[in-house]
Amino acid sequence: MKNETICAIATAPGMGAIAVIRVSGPQAFPICDSIFTAASLKRLSDAPTHTVLYGSILADGVLVDDVLASVFRNPTSFTGEDTVEISCHGSVFVQQRIIQVLLENGCRMAQPGEFSQRAFLNGKMDLSQAEAIADLIASTSAASHKLALQQMRGGFSKELEGLRGNLLHFVTMIELELDFSEEQVEFANRKDLRSLADAMEKHLARLMDSFKLGNAIKNGIPVAIVGETNAGKSTLLNILLNEEKAIVSHIPGTTRDFIEDTVTIGGINFRFIDTAGLRKTTDEIEKLGIERTYQKIEQASIILWIIDSTSVSEHIDWMADKIIPRTEGKNLLVVFNKSDKIDKDEQLILNDLFRHYSQTRIHLSAKKNENIDHLRAKLLEIAGLPEMEKQDVVVTNLRHFEALSLAHEAILRVQDGLENNQSGDFLSQDLRECLHHLGQITGLITNDEVLQNIFRNFCIGK
Numbered sequence: 001m002k003n004e005t006i007c008a009i010a011t012a013p014g015m016g017a018i019a020v021i022r023v024s025g026p027q028a029f030p031i032c033d034s035i036f037t038a039a040s041l042k043r044l045s046d047a048p049t050h051t052v053l054y055g056s057i058l059a060d061g062v063l064v065d066d067v068l069a070s071v072f073r074n075p076t077s078f079t080g081e082d083t084v085e086i087s088c089h090g091s092v093f094v095q096q097r098i099i100q101v102l103l104e105n106g107c108r109m110a111q112p113g114e115f116s117q118r119a120f121l122n123g124k125m126d127l128s129q130a131e132a133i134a135d136l137i138a139s140t141s142a143a144s145h146k147l148a149l150q151q152m153r154g155g156f157s158k159e160l161e162g163l164r165g166n167l168l169h170f171v172t173m174i175e176l177e178l179d180f181s182e183e184q185v186e187f188a189n190r191k192d193l194r195s196l197a198d199a200m201e202k203h204l205a206r207l208m209d210s211f212k213l214g215n216a217i218k219n220g221i222p223v224a225i226v227g228e229t230n231a232g233k234s235t236l237l238n239i240l241l242n243e244e245k246a247i248v249s250h251i252p253g254t255t256r257d258f259i260e261d262t263v264t265i266g267g268i269n270f271r272f273i274d275t276a277g278l279r280k281t282t283d284e285i286e287k288l289g290i291e292r293t294y295q296k297i298e299q300a301s302i303i304l305w306i307i308d309s310t311s312v313s314e315h316i317d318w319m320a321d322k323i324i325p326r327t328e329g330k331n332l333l334v335v336f337n338k339s340d341k342i343d344k345d346e347q348l349i350l351n352d353l354f355r356h357y358s359q360t361r362i363h364l365s366a367k368k369n370e371n372i373d374h375l376r377a378k379l380l381e382i383a384g385l386p387e388m389e390k391q392d393v394v395v396t397n398l399r400h401f402e403a404l405s406l407a408h409e410a411i412l413r414v415q416d417g418l419e420n421n422q423s424g425d426f427l428s429q430d431l432r433e434c435l436h437h438l439g440q441i442t443g444l445i446t447n448d449e450v451l452q453n454i455f456r457n458f459c460i461g462k
Contacts, residue, residue, distance in 0.1 A: 003025075003026060004025055004108050005023065005024065005025025005026060005027040005028050005031060005106060005107050005108065006023070006024055006025055006107060006108050006109070006110040006111075006114055006115070007021060007022065007023045007024075007099060007102045007103070007107040007108070007109065007110060008021070008022055008099075008109060008110035008114075008115070008460050008461040009021055009022075009095055009099065009460070009461050010022040010085070010115075010461035010462065011090075011461070014092065015090050015091060015092050016090035017089075017090050018087055018088065018089060018090050019087075019088055019089070019090045019094070019095045020085055020086065020087050020088075021085070021086040021088065021095065021098055021099065021102070022083065022084075022085050022086075022110075022115060022461060023083065023084045023085075023086070023102060023107060024077070024078075024079045024081045024082070024083040024084075024110075024115060024118065025081055025082065025107075026081065026082065027106055027107075028081070028082040028083055028084050029043075029044045029045040029071075029082055029084065030045060031102065031105045031106050031107055032044050032069065032084045032086070032102075033045055034105050035057055035058060035059065035098075035101050035102065035105060036053075036055055036056070036057055036058075036067070036069055036086075037055050037056050037058060038053040038054065038055035038069070039053075039054050039055050039056075040053065040054075040055075044069060044071055044084060047071045048071070048073075049071060049072055049073035049076055049077075050070075050071070050072060050076070051070075051071050052068050052069065052070045052071070053068070053069045053071070054066070054067075054068055055067065055069065057086070057088070057098055057101065059097060059100075059101045064094060064097050064098060064101065065088045065089055065091075065094045065097075065098070067086050067087055067088045067098075068086070068087040069084055069085070069086050069087075070084065070085040070086075070087070071083075071084060072084070072085070075122070075124075078115065078119055078124065079115050079118040079119045079122060079124065080118065080119060080122030080123065080124045081118060081122065086098060109460075110460060110461065111455075111456070111460070112455065112456050112457070112458050112459060112460050113134075113454070113455030113456060113457070113458025113459075113462060114455065115461070115462055116130045116133055116134075116455060116458055116462055117130070117455040120443060125152075125154075126154075126157050126442040126443050126444075127441065127442055127443030127454070128151060128156050128157055128160075128397070128400065128441050128442050128443070129151065129152050129153075129154060129157060130443075130454070130455075131151075131397055131399075131454060132148050132149075132151035132152035133148075133152060133458075133462065134457065134458050134462070135147070135148035135151070135152075135218065135396060135397075136148035136149060136152055137459065137462065140262065140264065140269060141217070141264045141267055141268060141269045142264075142267040143217045143267045143268055143269075144217050144218050144269065144396075147214060147217055147218070147394055147396055148396075150393070150394075151396070155393055156393050156395075156400075156441075157442055159207075159393050160438050160441055160442055161442075163200060163203065163204075163438060164435055164438050164439065164444075166196055166200070167196075167200070167431055167434060167435050167438075168435065170192075170193050170196060170431060171428055171431045171432060171435065190418060193414075193418065193427075194415070194418050197411055197414045197415045197418060198415065200411050200434075201408065201411050201412060201415060204404055204407055204408040204411060205408060207393065207395050207404050208395070208401060208404050208405060208408060210393070210394045210395050211395040211396075211400075211401040211404075213394055214394040214395045214396035214397075215396065215398075216268070216269075216301070216383070217268065217269070217394070217396065218396040219269070219271070220262045220269035220270055220271035221268065221269065221270050221271065221301050221302060221383050222271045222273065222296075222299060222300040222301050222302070223270050223271065223272050223273065223300060223301070223302040223303075223304060223379070224273045224275060224293075224296045224297050224299075224300035224302070224303050224304070225237055225272060225273060225274050225275060225304045225306060226275050226278065226293055226296075226297060226303060226304070226305055226306065226323060227278065227304075227305055227306035227307060227308075227319070228278055228306075228307075228308065228315070228319060229278070230308065231306040231307060231308045231337055232306055232308065232337040232338060232366045232367065233274050233275070233306050234259075234274055235337075235366040235367055236304075236306065236335070236337065236366040237259065237261075237272055237274040239366050239369055239372055240263055240272055240372070240376075241261050241263055241272065242263075259273070259274040260272070260273045260274075265376045265379060265380060266376075266380045268380065268383065270302075270379060270383075273296050273300065275289075275292065275293035275296050275297075276289030276290050276292065276293050278290060278293060278319050278322060278323075294322065294326060297323060297326040297327065298326050300330065301330055301331065301383075302330065302331045302332075302333065302379065302382060302383065303323070303326075303327050303330060303331070303332045303333070304333050304335050305323060305332060305333070305334050305335065305357075305358070306335050306337050307334060307335065307336050307337065307350070307354070308337060308338055309336045309337060309338045309339050309341065309342050309346070309347070309350060309363070310338050310341045310342060312350070312353070320357060324357060331360070331382040331383075332357070332358045332360070333358065333360045333361070333362065333378060333379075333382060334354050334357060334358045334360065334361040334362070335361075335362055335364060335375065336350050336361065336362070336363045336364070337364060337365065337366050338365055338366075338367070339363035339364055339365050339370070339371070340365040340367075340368050340370055341365075347363050350363075360378065360382060362374060362375055362378055399441075399454075400441050403437045403438070403440045403441045404437070404438075404441070406433075406437040407433075407434045407437035407438050410430050410431070410433040410434035410437065411430075411434050413430040414427060414430045414431055414434070417430060
């Protein structure tokens with residue numbers, strides 16, 4: 001696999017102004033020289049690294065396209081291998097014809113993420129940095145872009161490297177003690193080890209706690225829009241998304257399933273979910289939609305309970321019984337819609353009526369786009385995401401979180417062992433487990449199955 005030369009289109013699928021085709025492997029230069037003729041008649045094999053040659057791609061003596069060929073020599077390329085990137089015109093035919101000619105001359109089509117996988121295997125980056133590349137490509141907000149860049153540049157890796165270095169010292173000292181067990185010497189100062197274990201436990205706990213922030217930034221904060229039929233849920237969703245995503249009708253029960261989309265507010269992604277209206281019904285299809293509403297409430301971090309200000313349902317207590325128990329540990333915001341149709345005194349009455357359901361209440365008109373900015377500001381406030389400093393390390397990857405959790409459990413066992421004067425062999429085992437789980441994050445300890453699971457989720461050409 002590693003001795004094969006691979007190729008793929010590195011730009012987005014479809015037609016555009018230009019496209020980039022990436023070729024990487026030991027035969028990258030000879031293969032490209034066989035199909036590329038530089039205007040200067042210079043061979044790619046003779047060109048210095050990080051230079052660009054203008055010329056033509058020929059297939060059976062017939063011109064395919066005039067292109068630019070960028071040369072990157074190992075080990076200073078992205079993959080750590082000899083690499084050529086061909087910039088051609090964005091015609092789908094041209095792209096496919098160049099790929100076809102490369103395959104005919106000895107290349108193999110790259111698998112998803114294979115270029116990044118080769119970069120990892122060749123020591124150009126660790127596993128967490130490779131995963132950050134996929135996060136950077138998928139970033140849809142300023143915050144997710146910032147986190148992906150920081151991780152790609154090794155911020156998380158450097159922090160883990162420091163933790164592992166301190167642990168490794170004590171593992172070495174304790175295992176040295178085991179070699180001299182008959183002399184009963186102590187090379188690892190237990191007081192210093194306790195201080196390290198305490199500091200490590202706090203450090204790992206902080207990284208684990210940051211996952212809530214990182215996951216919210218990466219995947220978006222889920223917000224369920226719930227309430228009675230015809231309260232204006234779909235209208236509010238359309239206003240927030242600035243498009244006609246949901247069907248709006250005066251007919252009750254129009255939304256029978258959930259509709260979901262993402263919008264960025266203040267640099268943070270919010271995933272809004274418009275749900276089926278809550279009401280007592282005998283319609284089996286509508287009942288299924290209402291059951292899905294309950295599921296979405298339980299999955300959401302924020303619940304917007306939409307109330308029709310002009311006509312509070314007589315079933316409001318019934319709805320509250322369905323909504324409130326599912327909001328424990330979540331943020332519930334009561335939104336009084338159609339507030340343009342009632343006066344201030346009536347708004348105060350509504351506030352008082354719903355005060356025992358939620359302390360956070362807001363009046364707006366979705367149809368007239370009134371007070372929507374107040375809602376956006378309130379969503380940012382109750383999301384409770386702390387400000388990120390430039391140097392902050394935030395965990396965004398579930399695989400990393402799980403490994404940190406296992407490392408944290410191991411260090412807790414070390415603390416317990418020190419408290420109970422546990423023998424060195426048990427302490428060494430727990431310290432090594434902690435090292436193992438931290439090593440899994442960066443790829444110091446890994447296996448082919450893990451690598452396949454990670455890189456197969458990358459796009460082809462990356």
